[in-house]
Amino acid sequence: xxxxxxxxxxxxxxxxVAVVEEGKVLGEVTNNxxxxxxxxxxxxxxxxxxxxxxxxxxxxxISVTSGPGSYTGIRIGVTxxxxxxxxxxxxxxxESSLTVLAMNGKRFPGLVVPLLDARRNRVYTGVYRSNASxxxxxxxxxxxxxxxxxxxCNRWKExxxxxxxxxxxxxxxxxxxxxEEAHFGSPAENLPRASELGExxxxxxxxxxxxxxxxxxxxxxxxxxAEANWLKKQKQGTGNDVN
Amino acid sequence: xxxxxxxxxxxxxxxDETSVAVVKNGTKVLSNVISSQMDVHRRxxxxxxxxxxxxHVERITVIIEQALAEANVTKxxxxxxxxxxxxxxxxxxxxxxASAKALAYAxxxxxxxxxxxxxxxxxxHLVTPLEFPLIALVVSGGHTELIYMESHLHFVRxxxxxxxxxxxxxxxxxxxxxxxxxxxxxxxxxxxxxxxIYDLPRxxxxxxxxxxxxxxxxxxxxxxxxxxxxxxxxxxxxxxxASFQAAVLDVLVEKAFRAVKQKGVKQLLLAGGVSANSGLRxxxxxxxxxxxxxLRIPPLELCTxxxxxxxxxxxYLYYEGKFADLTLNAxxxxxxxx
Ligand SMILES: [Zn+2]
Numbered sequence: 171x172x173x174x175x176x177x178x179x180x181x182x183x184x185x186x187v188a189v190v191e192e193g194k195v196l197g198e199v200t201n202n203x204x205x206x207x208x209x210x211x212x213x214x215x216x217x218x219x220x221x222x223x224x225x226x227x228x229x230x231x232i233s234v235t236s237g238p239g240s241y242t243g244i245r246i247g248v249t250x251x252x253x254x255x256x257x258x259x260x261x262x263x264x265e266s267s268l269t270v271l272a273m274n275g276k277r278f279p280g281l282v283v284p285l286l287d288a289r290r291n292r293v294y295t296g297v298y299r300s301n302a303s304x305x306x307x308x309x310x311x312x313x314x315x316x317x318x319x320x321x322x323c324n325r326w327k328e329x330x331x332x333x334x335x336x337x338x339x340x341x342x343x344x345x346x347x348x349x350e351e352a353h354f355g356s357p358a359e360n361l362p363r364a365s366e367l368g369e370x371x372x373x374x375x376x377x378x379x380x381x382x383x384x385x386x387x388x389x390x391x392x393x394x395x396a397e398a399n400w401l402k403k404q405k406q407g408t409g410n411d412v413n
Numbered sequence: 414x415x416x417x418x419x420x421x422x423x424x425x426x427x428x429d430e431t432s433v434a435v436v437k438n439g440t441k442v443l444s445n446v447i448s449s450q451m452d453v454h455r456r457x458x459x460x461x462x463x464x465x466x467x468x469h470v471e472r473i474t475v476i477i478e479q480a481l482a483e484a485n486v487t488k489x490x491x492x493x494x495x496x497x498x499x500x501x502x503x504x505x506x507x508x509x510x511a512s513a514k515a516l517a518y519a520x521x522x523x524x525x526x527x528x529x530x531x532x533x534x535x536x537x538h539l540v541t542p543l544e545f546p547l548i549a550l551v552v553s554g555g556h557t558e559l560i561y562m563e564s565h566l567h568f569v570r571x572x573x574x575x576x577x578x579x580x581x582x583x584x585x586x587x588x589x590x591x592x593x594x595x596x597x598x599x600x601x602x603x604x605x606x607x608x609x610i611y612d613l614p615r616x617x618x619x620x621x622x623x624x625x626x627x628x629x630x631x632x633x634x635x636x637x638x639x640x641x642x643x644x645x646x647x648x649x650x651x652x653x654x655a656s657f658q659a660a661v662l663d664v665l666v667e668k669a670f671r672a673v674k675q676k677g678v679k680q681l682l683l684a685g686g687v688s689a690n691s692g693l694r695x696x697x698x699x700x701x702x703x704x705x706x707x708l709r710i711p712p713l714e715l716c717t718x719x720x721x722x723x724x725x726x727x728x729y730l731y732y733e734g735k736f737a738d739l740t741l742n743a744x745x746x747x748x749x750x751x
Contacts, residue, residue: 206742208507208510208511208742208743209740209741209742210740211511212511212514212515212518212739212740213738213739213740215518216518216739226518226519241463241466241467241504242466242504242507245466245467245469245470245504245507245508245511246507246511248470249470249473249507249508249511249512249515250511250512250514250515252470252473252474252512253473253474253477253511253512253515253516253519254515254518254519256474256477256478257488257515257516257519257520258519384474384475384478385471385472385475387471388467388470388471390467394461394463394464394467395463396457396461396463396464397461397464400456400457
């Protein structure tokens with residue numbers, strides 16, 4: 171029997187669940203219905219495993235996206251994945267939601283830029299280039315003003331593929347800045363795929379990477395507003411010194 | 414159906430405490446692990462919901478594991494998973510609910526959603542079994558309610574706050590006085606050293622009403638302080654605390670016993686975080702003795718948010734077959750009364 175990976179992604183509005191094994195996607199559910207992940211995730215996992223006649227105990231590893239994206243979404247996915255993994259001592263792996271999305275552009279001969287709206291004209295993003303087994307980061311994941319991102323993109327002078335449903339919000343400014351170098355994903359390519367997520371963790375296992383501890387840190391890419399304000403006050407020396 | 418040796422695991426994440434407990438037969442606490450985030454939130458002067466949610470995710474399975482280990486119970490011996498469904502902070506509740514659903518699915522166990530206030534009331538059941546009919550005075554940072562119970566799980570609300578919860582008024586006044594977070598215990602501590610010398614209003618509302626209102630009292634305290642500041646007078650923190658606390662307690666105690674009389678019950682329960690207030694405990698004990706009423710107050714560790722109380726209430730819901738399916742969602746505005 172081969173390795174079986176259960177993949178869970180709720181970092182964005184898309185809910186994705188898949189079971190993959192080496193060289194094969196056994197099953198996958200993707201929906202983009204904006205329904206609450208809290209209500210839908212667990213029944214979707216249960217339903218897919220039932221359809222595939224696979225018991226949770228037969229799963230070799232669980233893979234989850236740990237952000238960036240919707241804070242609530244990330245937490246529902248990670249909490250569910252962590253608890254399922256903990257209950258049956260299943261190794262747990264996490265991947266970036268941006269890298270999972272970038273995988274949809276792995277055949278693109280240029281740069282791939284997955285992008286999630288971070289509000290106030292900012293985006294969660296990273297820049298990737300395809301390689302033999304997937305994609306690798308050219309520019310690390312960060313929160314950027316869309317104009318700053320496009321300024322960087324302009325310097326590369328090569329075709330760039332933008333991926334994600336949120337890209338449509340910025341399409342006109344992207345086209346204005348990059349002209350013919352700008353390319354856009356098809357509707358299917360704009361949805362992160364849980365099967366790609368599972369595949370990425372499968373590769374990790376084959377490389378012999380250790381699973382995560384139950385207390386691994388989520389990738390919010392931003393501190394909370396309260397923490398940011400507190401840090402600012404500390405720097406200005408006006409923070410109240412309670413301990 | 415006999416329920417010998419039922420083992421229920423409870424999960425509570427409605428605010429800033431990550432708590433998991435194992436309770437036997439709805440009455441015996443085998444473990445009650447409470448991971449408080451107080452130190453994390455103190456520097457912000459109050460609970461920051463986003464910070465609380467982030468913390469819950471990091472701790473949840475570690476706390477589950479600890480609760481089972483302390484109870485010396487293995488996962489396969491559990492009979493049901495109980496979880497706080499609401500009310501509370503939605504982002505915080507969601508962590509408990511997601512984790513409980515995953516556990517219930519993975520272990521093939523019934524999933525039992527519990528109302529947070531039902532939990533607070535059942536905290537008393539972990540000390541001495543509830544005797545019906547009874548009145549429960551529920552006072553916390555989010556609630557001030559008088560509940561009538563004729564039997565297990567049947568809640569009738571007789572009164573509630575029309576504005577601030579009692580605990581909320583304590584915290585707001587404390588913050589205004591410049592006391593460190595959390596303010597309630599600070600006011601209670603200072604009250605013991607002060608005298609009731611400031612004349613503050615008591616909101617009795619309509620005759621016979623069992624509702625509460627604390628926002629007028631809160632404003633009066635603030636006006637008193639601002640007036641003194643303008644005149645260059647100093648107001649002693651201890652005396653102000655004592656005067657404020659007396660104003661809150663007068664109303665809480667009077668209305669609780671008014672409810673006891675209206676319903677002709679013999680048992681009064683105190684529940685919720687403000688149950689830890691020593692002034693309130695003393696006043697209620699004295700009055701209960703005068704009136705010949707049995708008063709039940711949970712020990713301090715069961716007053717604040719904890720999962721043992723959720724598991725206790727959850728056990729009775731489990732006995733009645735009140736299960737949820739895997740679509741269960743957190744409900745920050747969940748009502749206790751059906
Ligand atoms: Zn509470």
